Amino acid sequence: MNKVAILSSDALEDRKPQHALVADVDLVAVRFDDEIAVFYGRCLHRGALMSDGYVSGNSLICGVHYWDYRMDTGVSEYNNAEALPKFSAVGKKTAKILGG
Numbered sequence: 748m749n750k751v752a753i754l755s756s757d758a759l760e761d762r763k764p765q766h767a768l769v770a771d772v773d774l775v776a777v778r779f780d781d782e783i784a785v786f787y788g789r790c791l792h793r794g795a796l797m798s799d800g801y802v803s804g805n806s807l808i809c810g811v812h813y814w815d816y817r818m819d820t821g822v823s824e825y826n827n828a829e830a831l832p833k834f835s836a837v838g839k840k841t842a843k844i845l846g847g
């Protein structure tokens with residue numbers, strides 16, 4: 748898999764979702780403490796940008812109808828059948844994803 752630099756970690760405020768566009772695919776990156784999570788950036792409900800959402804507890808919440816996705820897995824606590832695809836993020840200075 749190829750690693751792609753998507754953001755500088757300086758651009759990531761703690762628990763504030765940040766949009767990134769890679770190969771015309773919307774992504775959302777979130778720093779929480781020392782971890783960085785990168786997910787597909789569109790809500791599975793109706794496609795809203797997840798970067799317009801917010802973090803509550805251990806979940807990333809869509810700002811439109813409040814679907815939730817756990818930060819560690821992308822799985823919804825409300826409906827475990829729904830999971831926002833999560834990418835591997837590596838690096839301290841720059842969040843990178845593994846393609847494929």
Ligand code: FES
Binds near residue numbers: 791792793
């Ligand atoms: S579009 Fe995200 S919950 Fe409806």
